[in-house]
Amino acid sequence: MYPARFDYLAPTSWEEAVAALVTHGSDAKVLAGGCSLIPILKLRLAEPRFLIDLRRVGARDVTDEHDRLRIGAMVRESSIDEPGGVAARRCAILRETSAVIADPIVRNMGTVGGNLAHADPANDHPAVMLALNAEIVARGPSGDRVIGVDDFFVDLYQTALRPDELLTEIRVPTDQAGTGGAYEKFERQVGDFPIVGVAARVSLADGIVTTARIGLTNVGPTALRARASEELLVGRPATDAVIDEAAGATTADIEPWSELRGSADYKRAILPVIAGRAIRRAVRRATAASGGDRG
Numbered sequence: 001m002y003p004a005r006f007d008y009l010a011p012t013s014w015e016e017a018v019a020a021l022v023t024h025g026s027d028a029k030v031l032a033g034g035c036s037l038i039p040i041l042k043l044r045l046a047e048p049r050f051l052i053d054l055r056r057v058g059a060r061d062v063t064d065e066h067d068r069l070r071i072g073a074m075v076r077e078s079s080i081d082e083p084g085g086v087a088a089r090r091c092a093i094l095r096e097t098s099a100v101i102a103d104p105i106v107r108n109m110g111t112v113g114g115n116l117a118h119a120d121p122a123n124d125h126p127a128v129m130l131a132l133n134a135e136i137v138a139r140g141p142s143g144d145r146v147i148g149v150d151d152f153f154v155d156l157y158q159t160a161l162r163p164d165e166l167l168t169e170i171r172v173p174t175d176q177a178g179t180g181g182a183y184e185k186f187e188r189q190v191g192d193f194p195i196v197g198v199a200a201r202v203s204l205a206d207g208i209v210t211t212a213r214i215g216l217t218n219v220g221p222t223a224l225r226a227r228a229s230e231e232l233l234v235g236r237p238a239t240d241a242v243i244d245e246a247a248g249a250t251t252a253d254i255e256p257w258s259e260l261r262g263s264a265d266y267k268r269a270i271l272p273v274i275a276g277r278a279i280r281r282a283v284r285r286a287t288a289a290s291g292g293d294r295g
Contacts, residue, residue, distance in 0.1 A: 032114030073113025093181035126223030127215030131199035180285025184278035247276035
């Protein structure tokens with residue numbers, strides 16, 4: 001099926017793009033990489049009168065500011081996945097995540113900003129951004145505002161972006177001494193959406209967990225944090241018993257639904273296993289970053 005007829009707009013700056021969005025409002029859709037939007041248009045699940053293509057606005061750089069990375073909304077997944085690139089060197093969990101998204105064709109087209117703005121609870125990046133405690137920069141007619149990631153994902157395919165705002169940048173902390181992160185994805189086949197996914201980021205001091213953030217994928221209408229698990233980790237030694245207890249708590253307060261990839265009961269059964277793997281790898285990386293010898 002072909003998309004319905006639309007007028008194509010190609011702004012060359014964020015200001016032009018925001019102005020177009022304000023002018024056309026709900027009659028417009030915004031195109032970043034197009035990996036999600038193009039299939040929706042072809043199926044005529046959406047029939048916008050205007051398509052605002054962001055490919056000429058720039059925002060394709062990843063900037064290292066020592067303690068954080070500033071990721072332009074139009075940065076491609078393949079750029080994050082690039083070996084030796086700044087993202088891979090400074091925030092390992094980001095490269096680990098981008099490397100398991102779909103296939104090379106999608107990674108060469110899909111953007112980090114588009115992935116987040118689409119707010120698909122089965123996408124990989126949202127849970128990872130929760131684990132990283134990322135900040136989302138939105139631009140509207142009144143300028144920029146910063147949205148904490150905990151407030152960004154509102155509901156199924158809904159974010160805190162206002163109707164006249166565009167996501168322009170993502171800010172994430174870089175890897176520091178004593179801190180490690182990992183993303184574990186359980187899928188039917190390579191490149192598929194996850195049945196469940198878990199992102200974990202922990203900090204250690206003398207073997208004690210000082211901070212922990214755990215994001216969950218595809219077990220609710222949005223990516224969400226496993227707060228009960230986080231509380232069980234913080235202030236305790238990162239032993240196997242503690243990790244197992246925290247991993248088991250990931251099923252608290254989740255609302256998975258049954259789908260072709262797996263039933264709700266199956267997701268509840270497999271989630272603690274995947275969480276345990278993610279937390280253990282995060283702990284190993286945090287230990288290594290502390291100068292420890294845990295593998």
